[in-house]
Amino acid sequence: MTRPEGPVNAVPPVIVVIFIAIIGIEGIFSLANAGLVGGPQSVGWRLAALQDYGFFPAYLDFMLQTGQFPLDGLMRFVTYPFVNGAFTQAVIAGVMLLALGKFVGEAMRPVGLAVLFFASSIVGALVFGLIAPPQQALFGAFPAVYGFIGAYSYMLWIFYRVAGERQIAAFRLIGLLMGIQLLFAIFFDVGLTWVAELVGFAAGFALAPLLLPGGLARLRAKLQRR
Template identity: 55%
Template sequence: MQTPPHRPNSGPNASPVNPMPPFVVALFLLIAGIEIAFSAGARGLVGGPGAVGWRLEAVQAYAFSGDVFGWMLANGQYPKEHLIRFVTYLFVHGSFTQAAFAGVMLLALGKWVGEVFGALPTLAVFFGSGVFGALAFGLLTNDPVLIGAFPAVYGLIGAFTYLLWVKLAATGEHQGRAFSLIGMLMAIQLVFSVIFPNGSKDWVADLAGFAAGFAISLLVSPGSWHRIRGKLRRD
């Protein structure tokens, strides 16, 4: 199994700080810009009196809705204005704090994964994990609404885990260590679910996003198709 390619700017004359991949910055700015507009509107700084309800209006129009998803399955109809919810919910957050945490994790994980994978594979992980997370949420829970970028961010954690998994295999170390981060995060989620048993089941979407991110990485990571073809030929 091949090790992940060298990250850019790794030579002796490299800058000590690698530039953030532009597509990661674009995703972050989209999340941040929307949240700044909501927060400013709620405080009456922009938009006039109607701006107080911008967040609620966005949730109604762009959040992933379990009820709408159930209606689509029951009727076999999939209008575009509802299908886009599988993606748009990632950019609507319930609070400034939720958006800030998601944005910081996006920058950290997106930089690491993006420098190895490149733009299109990383975006495939981000949006693919978001879609799969929403799908799992709609099928496995009765919660009405899913918002926030965390399922896609957990997908990036899945890609990060995959890269560690490959690296550990190449060095002969135990590959189970690659899953320590997701194990810790899900343990925290479990503690919160015990403390708040009637809370949101967003963790279902997060875990599904992680699984999707790891699986997508198997297909889109550098050299993945070469490894898969080689394994099929050996089998």
């Protein structure tokens, strides 16, 4: 008799590894803030990590203006998702990543999932860096999570088209989340981080047809028919 798989076992390993990295780093910061590790100086670990690994538009401005692309600036495009500003941010982003990674991972290979995570982070940071104030920091995994929402929305979009239903329904989740973002913006100063998240969503939606199995072949066939 085959033993049924639990919901955690169904999550692709690459997503589990990313989740552990996010939560593990946050766990160190939380323990440090509680004074359980690192001594008195550990209270500043989170702030130091945000300064060293967070993304700042000033770095992008410097690279574009000078034509120099130092590792310290480039690495921030892929390190900022692993440094969160608070415990709740890390947990919410991590849980959403697990859930969406499970759904998207049912149709996408592990390499595609990794590309989706980092490409959404990079594109989100790039656009954020072009329009946000130089010293406004971008940190946390939400741009990448929104990339998974984009890929999931694409899968729903195809499903609804095949089922003959209204494809606009595929965008209900992103519409709800953007509505919540707007509500928060009314009462709190949320800055322009929502731009990185929205761009991450667009990147995930655009990349999904390429990253899903057979995606390049389908795109090539479509272009040849034109």
